[in-house]
Amino acid sequence: xxxxxxxxxxxxxxxxxxxxxxxxxxxxxxxxxxxxxxxxxxxxxxxxxxxxxxxxxxxxxxxxxxxxxxxxxxxxxxxxxxxxxxxxxxxxxxxxxxxxxxxxxxxxxxxxxxxxxxxxxxxxxxxxxxxxxxxxxxxxxxxxxxxxxx
Amino acid sequence: xxxxxxxxxxxxxxxxxxxxxxxxxxxxxxxxxxxxxxxxxxxxxxxxxxxxxxxxxxxxxxxxxxxxxxxxxxxxxxxxxxxxxxxxxxxxxxxxxxxxxxxxxxxxxxxxxxxxxxxxxxxxxxxxxxxxxxxxxxxxxxxxxxxxxxxxxxxxxxxxxxxxxxxxxxxxxxxxxxxxxxxxxxxxxxxxxxxxxxxxxxxxxxxxxxxxxxxxxxxxxxxxxxxxxxxxxxxxxxxxxxxxxxxxxxxxxxxxxxxxxxxxxxxxxxxxxxxxxxxxxxxxxxxxxxxxxxxxxxxx
Numbered sequence: 535x536x537x538x539x540x541x542x543x544x545x546x547x548x549x550x551x552x553x554x555x556x557x558x559x560x561x562x563x564x565x566x567x568x569x570x571x572x573x574x575x576x577x578x579x580x581x582x583x584x585x586x587x588x589x590x591x592x593x594x595x596x597x598x599x600x601x602x603x604x605x606x607x608x609x610x611x612x613x614x615x616x617x618x619x620x621x622x623x624x625x626x627x628x629x630x631x632x633x634x635x636x637x638x639x640x641x642x643x644x645x646x647x648x649x650x651x652x653x654x655x656x657x658x659x660x661x662x663x664x665x666x667x668x669x670x671x672x673x674x675x676x677x678x679x680x681x682x683x684x
Numbered sequence: 685x686x687x688x689x690x691x692x693x694x695x696x697x698x699x700x701x702x703x704x705x706x707x708x709x710x711x712x713x714x715x716x717x718x719x720x721x722x723x724x725x726x727x728x729x730x731x732x733x734x735x736x737x738x739x740x741x742x743x744x745x746x747x748x749x750x751x752x753x754x755x756x757x758x759x760x761x762x763x764x765x766x767x768x769x770x771x772x773x774x775x776x777x778x779x780x781x782x783x784x785x786x787x788x789x790x791x792x793x794x795x796x797x798x799x800x801x802x803x804x805x806x807x808x809x810x811x812x813x814x815x816x817x818x819x820x821x822x823x824x825x826x827x828x829x830x831x832x833x834x835x836x837x838x839x840x841x842x843x844x845x846x847x848x849x850x851x852x853x854x855x856x857x858x859x860x861x862x863x864x865x866x867x868x869x870x871x872x873x874x875x876x877x878x879x880x881x882x883x884x885x886x887x888x889x890x891x892x893x894x895x896x897x898x899x900x901x902x903x904x905x906x907x908x909x910x911x912x913x914x915x916x917x918x919x920x921x922x923x924x925x926x927x928x929x930x931x932x933x934x935x936x937x938x939x940x941x942x943x944x945x946x947x948x949x950x951x952x953x954x955x956x957x958x959x960x961x962x963x964x965x966x967x968x969x970x971x972x973x974x975x976x977x978x979x980x981x982x983x984x
Contacts, residue, residue: 578722
């Protein structure tokens, strides 16, 4: 086609080579993009953070509703993901430390829960290590979180 | 010039290839996103948790004995069936998660309706049949409850210490108004008085399913409760097994229509009642009823 349009043999070959190189570079970009995108999704902990934040928020709703005292050890595998769980007023947030975060993007996932205004609350930010569990306690008029060794 | 034209022509011939590449990329990304789950749907669980929270929360609408520090799930205290109280017991500022309308029915006749998160209930109500994001889903649930209209606090045997309870006449075994008797004796109806009454008198409690807990609570408060052989303390009328405290002469009869009827019946037959009966759960009048929930959760 190039020859038909007036290029000599050498110029035709050179041009073809440039086009082939551009094609290879483009394919390379596409492959790298797809690899990064799919592996990012595969390693993403967004679902786990979403799950834990909702699970703990629903649990807090239940603890607040208990007609008596409650001492509950959360069985979710928080240590396996190195997550930090932060309970604040009416909100559970789950996130990773920046250095542990996938692709350096520590997305914080939060979910609200309902408190009882008549109750005192003592929440803390926890990052569990192996052998520790998140304890949720309701005693008299106080709801609190604590790290318990198990 | 001819050469440039040739290169441009070659570039244009690439356009279909690039379009094909874009289409392939789009399909791959769509398929990947389609099979990756990032959304967790917890609507059903949230509804169940809210219903249970309303039915069990000691600071909510159910009857709650502050002395014994326990709630009586299933007994709706009409005096506590209040919107402000409910929203304080289940508090979430700017709640965009869930809203509800609670209707208390007595024999299918509406007694009272209250809202939880009224503002958003009314906002979401028109969208309750719209599917997808922006719409809302409505859940309906009904539970059988007992509606407490008047109450006698089982802890203090008093009617006037419970907020919102109508004072009802209490009489002792001699048929005297208990309040008048208290005044005459210069005694307040409190735990010290009750303890004294229990230690010096013979009080029999009708046995209800949660009686064991009640006895344990009495003991925790320093009141000595004797649990006799069951057959000795069976009420001849309704065969309800009972317990008594230490022996003595002081009788105390809390008021309620049930007790009055028994007392009257006993007097008519020429007998003085040997004991008084305290309906556990702090009841004055308990009526069968239904608590109906209409809960709306926005779609995400």
